[in-house]
Amino acid sequence: MQSSRTSYDLVVLAGDVGGTNVNLALIGKKGGTFTLLFDRHYRTKDEPSLVAPLGRFLEEARRELPGLRPELCCVSGAGPVVNGRIALTNAPWGIEAREIESGFALPTRLINDFTAVSYGVILLDPANPEQITRLPHSDGSLPEPKTGLRAIVGAGTGLGVGFVLRMRDRVEALPSEGGHITLPVYDELSRDFQRWLERRFGFVPGAEAGVSGQGIANLIEFLAERASEVGDGAQKALDAPSADRPALVAAAAATDPLCAQAMRIFIELYARVAADLTAAFLPSGGIFLAGGIAAKNERLFLEGDRFMAMFERSYREHIRSILAATPVMIVKDYSISLYGAANAAVSLA
DSSP states (O other): OOOOOSSSSSSEEEEEEEEEEEEEEEEEETTTTTEEEEEEEEEGGOOOOSSHHHHHHHHHHHSSSOOOOSSEEEEEEEOOTTEEEEESSSSOOOEEEHHHHHHHHOEEEEHHHHHHHHHHHHTOOOOTTTTTTEETTSSSOOOOOSOEEEEEESSSSSSEEEEEEEEETTEEEEEGGGGBBOOOSSSSHHHHHHHHHHHHHHOOOBGTTSSSSHHHHHHHHHHHOSSSSSOOOHHHHHHHGGGHHHHHHHHHHTTHHHHHHHHHHHHHHHHHHHHHHHHOOOOTTTTTEEHHHOOOOHHHHHHGGHHHHHHHHOSSSHOOOOTTTEEEEOOOTHHHHHHHHHHHEEEEE
């Protein structure tokens, strides 16, 4: 890849640190367009801190793109930012802005992971099917996004929530810990799952315990305990480390009944979380399903209106009307948090 600093107004070192991966990229800004120039991915649990992979990344980037050096750094992580530090909620180490600044001479900002996703959503075109999949409502309609608030909810390793709104003359992306609202159960089986989680955690569980990669791991374990027979696909998932279970369950959902049931409950719980957040935020600009699970399992969300049939349900007619009018979209671009971090670095500088 050939590129030069003069091709861009600004080059940003963008990072996204999750429970599974550390994703790093150099992103060039030209006018209002952001371009991914170079990226690498590392296993979070294989690293002692962020500094080590950052050093290797920058060294490799210098070899691949000589003369191209970032001027700003913005890193997102799962957890609140307190005094320039994120104590990661799903990894064994934290992120320190001062450590990055002193080690690499880069002005550095830390943001919540879903603040980054929210800044990335601003850059997406809802009409572009390469970036977004719009979920039809049960009547076949596809409501058009309006200029109001946009809500983002994303199941990955954990469950993130954020929102974007226009405040006077600028767009603000704001974080939330909405992934820890109470798990929104809806029938006897999901209530049994809630009670099973409550016995495990000692208190009524949050949504993340069911709607995330951890949630899928919890679901297959819960269902297997109740099942008279466990198929090969489910057993393979149960025998794997917890972090590997979600992908194995999703992959076996087409052939293994227990894995199919786990994914069905996961998607229905996801829909209930999205519906509750829609009632709370009234996102006329749409609700965006981010995170890798929805993007990688889009077919399961669309199949038989599985997601939308549960999303549209409410005991109150006026809430059903709000839900039916809300655009729902799956974010397909895995690099959304990196683009968002770059956008945040520029917007907040």
